[in-house]
Amino acid sequence: MPEVKLHVTLIAHTPEPEKIIAMASRTCYSALDLGGLRDRAETADNGAYIRRVLASGHTSVVEHASFTFGIEGVSRTLLAQITRHRLASFSVQSQRYVSVAGKELFDYVCPPRIAALGEEARAKYREQMRTMQRWYDEWSGSLGENAAEDARFVLPGAAATRITMTMNARELLHFFSLRMCNRAQWEIRELAWQMYALAAPLAPAVFEQAGPGCARGACPEGKRSCGRAEDVRARLAKMRERGKDE
Numbered sequence: 001m002p003e004v005k006l007h008v009t010l011i012a013h014t015p016e017p018e019k020i021i022a023m024a025s026r027t028c029y030s031a032l033d034l035g036g037l038r039d040r041a042e043t044a045d046n047g048a049y050i051r052r053v054l055a056s057g058h059t060s061v062v063e064h065a066s067f068t069f070g071i072e073g074v075s076r077t078l079l080a081q082i083t084r085h086r087l088a089s090f091s092v093q094s095q096r097y098v099s100v101a102g103k104e105l106f107d108y109v110c111p112p113r114i115a116a117l118g119e120e121a122r123a124k125y126r127e128q129m130r131t132m133q134r135w136y137d138e139w140s141g142s143l144g145e146n147a148a149e150d151a152r153f154v155l156p157g158a159a160a161t162r163i164t165m166t167m168n169a170r171e172l173l174h175f176f177s178l179r180m181c182n183r184a185q186w187e188i189r190e191l192a193w194q195m196y197a198l199a200a201p202l203a204p205a206v207f208e209q210a211g212p213g214c215a216r217g218a219c220p221e222g223k224r225s226c227g228r229a230e231d232v233r234a235r236l237a238k239m240r241e242r243g244k245d246e
């Protein structure tokens, strides 16, 4: 099915992230040797400790925990936005090496607002994608070796891609703050919420304050605020409750 939907999985993460973060953080403030710090992380209330450290502004300690996501069914438009996050690591399916020549239709993302217009609008959009597939096939046929390198220029922002992406917890907190906001573009916002749902239960103290600015207080967007801070807080609270059960 060429029309694809966002699918994100958590491929790997630092095991017991809060233990590692607490141990690393206590390295700064304790006379214990590393063996002692490790033992302390086994028995102490790491969540309470991490909350205190984060409240003091010592946020670099959460960089010791990393999360690797598999992201599929997203557009090249999303790719342009997410790769602006310079502290993340990315591996992206290449349009140079992975040709779509001869396919009935390349995989693409349909914006929900177009889909919501109904089947006719959706079919029109699909037809527009087919036109671009024909252009792509024409260039693939006439360019010869390594044709995909240049044929891809006629593919749209809607063309789907897949990404393996790693962020540490500090970058994730920053990413969530910008991209879970209702003012972020819909596709990256949906991805950010799904990433939050996967990562937050694994390190509840680290991600307790995670989310857009309004999760922590007044909306920082001023006049451009979406005015839905209460809804956002309620959604986050519901997800945290659900996370506790899992």
Ligand SMILES: Cc1cc2nc3c(=O)[nH]c(=O)nc-3n(C[C@H](O)[C@H](O)[C@H](O)COP(=O)(O)OP(=O)(O)OC[C@H]3O[C@@H](n4cnc5c(N)ncnc54)[C@H](O)[C@@H]3O)c2cc1C
Pocket (backbone or CB within 6 Å): 084, 085, 086, 087, 088, 171, 174, 178, 179, 183, 184, 185
């Ligand atoms: C709603 C919204 C609309 C946007 N619209 C546009 C737009 O119209 N045009 C556009 O070009 N971009 C736009 N962006 C992208 C935005 O400008 C940033 O490039 C993107 O959000 C990444 O943010 P960042 O640089 O803070 O994050 P990261 O690259 O993830 O960096 C994290 C943090 O590390 C620090 N850091 C990283 N690199 C440096 C550095 N070189 N020097 C100093 N500190 C550094 C900063 O504190 C930074 O906040 C938009 C983003 C959002 C959320």
